[in-house]
Amino acid sequence: MAINPTAQVRLERDGDVAVIWIDNPPINAGSAAVRTGLLHAINEVAHDERIVAAVLIGAGTTFIAGSDIREFGQPLAEPQLPTVIAALEACPKPFVAALHGAALGGGFELALGCDARIAATGTVVGLPEVTLGIIPGAGGTQRLPRLVGVPRAIAMVCSGERLKSAAALAASLVDLVATGDLRSAAVVHARSLAGRKQRVRELSVPATEPQAVADAATAALKAGKNRPAVVAAIESIKASALLDFDTALADERAVFQQLRSSREATALRHQFFAERDSAKHPQLAGVAPRAMQTIAVIGAGTMGSGIVIAALDAGYDVLLLEQDGEALDRGGARIHDHYAGRVRAGKMAPEAVQSRQDRMRTSLQWDDLAEADLVIEAVFEDIEVKRQVFARIDGLARPGAVLASNTSYLDLDAIAAATSRPQDVIGLHFFSPAHVMRLIEVVRGQPTESDVLATGLAVAKKLGKLPLLTGNAFGFVGNRLYAAYRRQCEFLVEEGAWPEQVDAALQRFGFAMGPFAVADLSGLDIAWRMRQAQVGTRDPAARYVHIADRLCEAGRLGRKTGAGYYRYTESGQPMVDETVHVLIERARADKGIAPRAIPDEEIVRRALLALANEAALLLAEGVAAHATDVDVALVNGYGFPRWEGGVVFWARERGEAALRADFAWLAEISGPGSKAGDPGALLALPS
Structure with missing residues (x-):
């Protein structure tokens, strides 16, 4: 039997355990309707004697990936998130948060208000509010340090750090990583907690040397450029060890409310929505991109090497092509040194590096271009040089391959005219260093086909980039x-x-x-x-x-x-x-x-x-x-x-x-x- 407190929240029973589904696609944002539905469901659990415990779980691909940021620019509707979390803690029956996809911001604060947390493999958790000019406003600065300590909480909150499930388990932010069915594991765990509560708020903040706190604060202020939200977050986290929980919680909420209406928070929300809206292209709705698995990069210089690294990190097979053997060796060495540095820094496992190297091949033979689904030219920024390269590509690349120029300001149509298939040509303007910089301009030439453009956008997203669609004009947008x-x-x-x-x-x-x-x-x-x-x-x-x-x-x-x-x-x-x-x-x-x-x-x-x-x-x-x-x-x-x-x-x-x-x-x-x-x-x- 299912009960639907609101359209976004439904309650079903698994024997004596209630399973509360949050269903607010696409990311289950913690909107007013979600909060209302959760409060109704929590009250239902509290008053139903047949229920001994409950599970909170997200429908679709994620838990709650964050609050509904659109609400932050206006008065917040009741019930607000602290009210929902207070109801969770006041309920005599234990709640287990079943996390998958992302549990970020208010979604993770909600999970911290539960008695236990179980995460599916690949889940990410974090409190990124500072990146929006605010601080966690529903207990994040108070509950987090009770689990990880004040210095670690300062580092996490002030950087907006996101932890994957394994790291979250190691940090005691989740109690279990489920390798099988998440719902089933959460129900079993919830049933095992019947009759006892495990409120995070009742934990003591771990004792920490004052110098460790001071060092964490200094590092966070430097990295965060002393922005107001960083300063406020540090003070609020420090208060977790100095004030009683309810006083510190009220102070946190007051600072959150003050910051969310500030000019800086408004500006950061503007940028957040600008980045989201940049992906909206109604003219490409329903246009399927071409299948891509092998990318050829022509040019082993700094830019070409960076593009290769980005493509390898995204899981593509990569061919690095040059016409000069020494240049090819330098490019290969540059890529090798990058990955060796990642291993030395503990940021990559040797087997992960080996996997990438197994997917990369270098060559001086231009005939090898025939195997590529996408060819990216990254040679000297000269129109005649690029036209010569594209004329050569044209005779070697397979029919249907997408041909891309990394030009930063030249006329894409003039480059495409050197081929017999200008409809397959786009611009992919990477910013240097290409494996680091997030922005990429996807340039549409006059004859570029829509599915080619859709392919460019899809590849950019798979590379982890933020693609901007631009017209063909000198210098494009940037x-x-x-x-x-x-x-x-x-x-x-x-x-x-x-x-x-x-x-x-x-x-x-x-x-x-x-x-x-x-x-x-x-x-x-x-x-x-x-x-x-x-x-x-x-x-x-x-x-x-x-x-x-x-x-x-x-x-x-x-x-x-x-x-x-x-x-x-x-x-x-x-x-x-x-x-x-x-x-x-x-x-x-x-x-x-x-x-x-x-x-x-x-x-x-x-x-x-x-x-x-x-x-x-x-x-x-x-x-x-x-x-x-x-x-x-x-x-x-x-x-x-x-x-x-x-x-x-x-x-x-x-x-x-x-x-x-x-x-x-x-x-x-x-x-x-x-x-x-x-x-x-x-x-x-x-x-």
């Missing part, structure tokens, strides 16, 4: 945005700022690095080649800053030559170089520019406006699929501070009238060739 940002920063230097001042101002705003430090790191010659490629199409009347070109002409190509915008010591430390100041002063004098003092506030404002204005232009041209894809690209590929949400979030805060005036002002001070974008599409909310 590099087009960054070029506008860098150009505006160059204008600021030409007008009177110094590179180190611009870098420092933008780092204080929250960028991981300033634009000139980034240029030195990546190599000034990369952007130089990009500018040279645009010479024939650039408006000769447009404002152009020659400073970077003159640095390149002087052999100052960045860190790799020991000098760029900065001079670098033998240990790699950047130093302000008066030689650069002299070069900048000469460039100003050549244009008759009298330098002025530029405040940091103007630097940040103009940099953000340049990004927002370029985003508006991209949207008007249809290059970006969603307005918020801009924020996904900037945060995940270019070091924009996640806690600021992104430039679209920033623009929406300003409003259309102010933004329209700002864009006009920016175009005026940026000189000839600058165009003010229309903020309308930038500000439009998704339907």
Whole structure:
């Protein structure tokens, strides 16, 4: 017999054990309806004398993968999660949480409120609230340290760490890992607990040396950049050992409520939904991707090697192809060294590495391309070089194979035209290092077939990447945005700022690095080649800053030559170089520019406006699929501070009238060739 307290929660009986199913697809988010249903079911268990224990279990593929984040931006409906957990603990009958898939955030807090936890193999648990600018608000900072101690709880909560079932068992976060049927194992365990409660709240917090707590807090603050949620989480976890449980629990909830309405939490939720929405492409609904098992990567340089590692980690068979034996050996050694380092660090088992090596083959024979389902070109960023490579691929790859270019800014259609099957060509723009960076741009050419595009998105997801669908335009989304940002920063230097001042101002705003430090790191010659490629199409009347070109002409190509915008010591430390100041002063004098003092506030404002204005232009041209894809690209590929949400979030805060005036002002001070974008599409909310 089944009882349905709400559509999202149902109760069934297995003899004297109640099994409470949470069924709120796709991730069983802990919504108000779920909380209401759980409270009704808990009350049913408490008052039914035939029931001796109960099991909480998720329908579908997961337990509760988190709270319904959409609720966090508005008043929370009753019953709130602490009320549900209090009812679990107050019920005289034991509850067992049967975990599978993911038990995260509020879902894991609910599990911690139960008397026992059983996890299926492969389950992940954790409290990632800090990554959304809040802290666990339903007892997570109080119950977790009672199981793992204060230092470990600080590390887990402040990093948003997720533990797989085996690690969770070792940490006493779950009582048993079920290798067979989860429901059956949970029912048996629940029945064995009949007549006794095992409340986590009644455990003592393990005694810990004060220095261990201080060290954990220091490490968490450094890693978390002293963000408010990190600071608050540390204090709340420390309170678990200092205050009585109910007082600390109430304090935790008050801080949670305060933080969830903060600007930072709002910005982080914006980024969360932007990343989720980036995967929505109605035009591809129902389009099946092509089958993929073997990936060939052409080019064994740093980028190609990184793509190989990403593909091996995702379970693909990989062919690494080169035309130069020494380059192939260097690429193979780079991949071997990566995995050897993972083993030394204890992050991979030797047998896992061996499995990957068994799936990789290197070759100098281009005929081997015939075995690949997907061919990814990762050679020198030159249009003619890439066209030659694709013409060669065309005669060797099997019919139906997907052909992808890793170009970061070149015309994909011009590359595809070198083949007899441009409909099979896409862009897969990886960010360096390719096995680390999460962002990947999936570029659609004019003739690209829908199933090829769907294949690119599917492969990117299997690689563990965050794919952005873009149109074919110079620089696509990410590099087009960054070029506008860098150009505006160059204008600021030409007008009177110094590179180190611009870098420092933008780092204080929250960028991981300033634009000139980034240029030195990546190599000034990369952007130089990009500018040279645009010479024939650039408006000769447009404002152009020659400073970077003159640095390149002087052999100052960045860190790799020991000098760029900065001079670098033998240990790699950047130093302000008066030689650069002299070069900048000469460039100003050549244009008759009298330098002025530029405040940091103007630097940040103009940099953000340049990004927002370029985003508006991209949207008007249809290059970006969603307005918020801009924020996904900037945060995940270019070091924009996640806690600021992104430039679209920033623009929406300003409003259309102010933004329209700002864009006009920016175009005026940026000189000839600058165009003010229309903020309308930038500000439009998704339907």
